[in-house]
Amino acid sequence: MRSKEIVIRDVEKTFQTRGGAVQALSKVNLNIEPLSFVSVVGPSGCGKSTLMNLLAGLDTPTGGVIEIGGERVSGAQEGNAVVFQRDLLLEWRTVIANILLPFELHGVTWLDRKDRTTNRQLAEDLLRMVGLEGFGDKYPFELSGGMRQRVSICRALIQRPTLLMMDEPFGALDALTREQMMYDLLRLYDQYKCTVVFITHSIEEAVFLSDRVLVMSERPGSVVRDIKIQLERPRNLSTRMDARFLDCVKEIRGVFQSQGVLAEV
Amino acid sequence: MIQRMNWRQGLSVSVTLIGMLAVWQLICVLFAVPAYLLPTPLDIGSRLISDGDVLLRHTGITLFEIVAGFGLSVLFGIPAAVIIVYSRYFSQAVFPLLIGLQCVPMISIAPLLITWLGFGMITQVVIAFLIAFFPIIVSAVVGLKSMEKEMNMLAMSLRASKLQIFLYFRLPRALPSIFGGFKVGITLSVVGAVVAEFVSSDRGLGYLQLVANAKLDITMQFCVIVMLAVIGLVLYNLVGLIERIALPWYRASRGGE
Numbered sequence: 001m002r003s004k005e006i007v008i009r010d011v012e013k014t015f016q017t018r019g020g021a022v023q024a025l026s027k028v029n030l031n032i033e034p035l036s037f038v039s040v041v042g043p044s045g046c047g048k049s050t051l052m053n054l055l056a057g058l059d060t061p062t063g064g065v066i067e068i069g070g071e072r073v074s075g076a077q078e079g080n081a082v083v084f085q086r087d088l089l090l091e092w093r094t095v096i097a098n099i100l101l102p103f104e105l106h107g108v109t110w111l112d113r114k115d116r117t118t119n120r121q122l123a124e125d126l127l128r129m130v131g132l133e134g135f136g137d138k139y140p141f142e143l144s145g146g147m148r149q150r151v152s153i154c155r156a157l158i159q160r161p162t163l164l165m166m167d168e169p170f171g172a173l174d175a176l177t178r179e180q181m182m183y184d185l186l187r188l189y190d191q192y193k194c195t196v197v198f199i200t201h202s203i204e205e206a207v208f209l210s211d212r213v214l215v216m217s218e219r220p221g222s223v224v225r226d227i228k229i230q231l232e233r234p235r236n237l238s239t240r241m242d243a244r245f246l247d248c249v250k251e252i253r254g255v256f257q258s259q260g261v262l263a264e265v
Numbered sequence: 266m267i268q269r270m271n272w273r274q275g276l277s278v279s280v281t282l283i284g285m286l287a288v289w290q291l292i293c294v295l296f297a298v299p300a301y302l303l304p305t306p307l308d309i310g311s312r313l314i315s316d317g318d319v320l321l322r323h324t325g326i327t328l329f330e331i332v333a334g335f336g337l338s339v340l341f342g343i344p345a346a347v348i349i350v351y352s353r354y355f356s357q358a359v360f361p362l363l364i365g366l367q368c369v370p371m372i373s374i375a376p377l378l379i380t381w382l383g384f385g386m387i388t389q390v391v392i393a394f395l396i397a398f399f400p401i402i403v404s405a406v407v408g409l410k411s412m413e414k415e416m417n418m419l420a421m422s423l424r425a426s427k428l429q430i431f432l433y434f435r436l437p438r439a440l441p442s443i444f445g446g447f448k449v450g451i452t453l454s455v456v457g458a459v460v461a462e463f464v465s466s467d468r469g470l471g472y473l474q475l476v477a478n479a480k481l482d483i484t485m486q487f488c489v490i491v492m493l494a495v496i497g498l499v500l501y502n503l504v505g506l507i508e509r510i511a512l513p514w515y516r517a518s519r520g521g522e
Contacts (some may be wrong), residue, residue: 019493092437139514
């Protein structure tokens with residue numbers, strides 16, 4: 001399946017809480033090119049996760065429209081895959097069984113031996129790509145945090161998504177693992193070409209990974225800056241020293257400063 | 266490695282047990298304790314053998330009551346927990362009542378049950394059932410409600426149906442808690458069956474105990490206690506064994522306990 005253009009028009013989201021209505025998003029307008037890697041950065045509580053949930057069909061907007069390939073989003077759709085901040089592996093399933101869960105939920109029957117072996121092969125290939133060869137029969141509790149999140153990325157990629165959404169996937173990892181995960185993710189992106197929407201609060205992460213970074217304001221969130229990242233791929237360690245990389249990071253910092261999100265003492 | 270630890274632990278437990286029995290035997294012999302007050306372990310042992318057929322017959326009856334009562338409480342408790350979790354009315358109105366009912370000692374309704382159901386085995390089974398039912402239903406409800414919000418989002422993003430969310434996410438997540446309820450339930454079932462036999466029965470280990478008591482046959486009473494201990498241990502460990510086979514990920518993730 002081919003990736004499609006995403007159109008977000010005047011999207012608003014208001015949550016009804018006990019303390020009254022809270023507006024999370026106000027008038028978000030966006031077009032996302034197919035196959036592009038787009039990051040959304042913003043302060044905590046700015047509604048970036050809300051935006052992703054709306055895009056994934058896990059929640060419905062209170063105003064506006066989201067369309068993928070001209071079709072209005074309502075509910076989770078085939079071709080979309082989501083990676084959450086927590087790995088959300090099922091503790092009672094082995095690594096392989098976790099990765100194959102999407103297939104099991106959608107009609108790969110137990111009886112179909114051929115499908116089962118090819119699917120297992122697919123899962124093993126993915127594990128090899130994320131450096132977890134031979135871990136297929138382990139249980140999640142036997143893995144470290146970084147390994148677990150890799151498995152959850154495999155679970156998303158095995159669905160061959162045309163749109164991959166990631167909600168602060170490296171947020172719970174230590175700095176070094178986090179950096180390694182970025183390199184791994186870029187390699188996977190090269191291999192599994194699809195549109196990626198990546199939610200993060202790390203400016204460097206967003207710039208390093210993306211073709212385009214959307215900067216969001218504090219609540220109610222809206223896109224206040226849209227920055228093209230003109231760094232060629234493949235990107236590597238030296239990319240992070242590149243003057244253009246540093247300029248982009250500086251520019252985004254500047255936006256946060258002018259918004260009052262970042263302030264010098 | 267875990268296997269070896271178990272073997273070692275088993276050895277030290279049996280050595281300690283044998284040591285304690287030896288001390289008991291020694292005290293009885295040294296202080297010439299009369300057998301009608303405290304029989305020696307050897308007396309009890311030989312009685313277990315000589316009266317083995319009587320003991321086994323009554324053990325069988327009690328065992329049946331326990332297993333039937335426990336089985337019924339699983340059979341009714343788990344579906345009831347599912348209904349409570351999925352129905353707003355049941356979780357808001359019925360569940361609090363059930364928790365309240367749990368505070369009523371089930372034994373106290375035994376005389377009522379005799380009035381309604383008579384002296385037969387059914388009364389014992391019903392009491393064993395009632396006493397095990399509450400811990401099983403409560404822990405199943407707690408387990409089934411413990412699925413995280415994020416997990417539900419994942420299930421939604423994978424386009425899992427309601428039934429699939431139950432079978433693939435909610436139920437497996439609840440199993441450790443459900444087994445916890447089983448372990449409490451099986452132990453309580455033993456208590457329930459025996460006490461029910463005390464109150465109303467003409468067979469079973471509880472009945473045997475009362476008869477032996479009336480005849481001042483203290484050795485026989487100890488024999489009954491031994492049989493009850495064996496039943497309790499075997500059933501509890503059986504549940505534990507099933508748990509270990511069914512949830513290999515669980516014990517190990519807790520560091521093997």
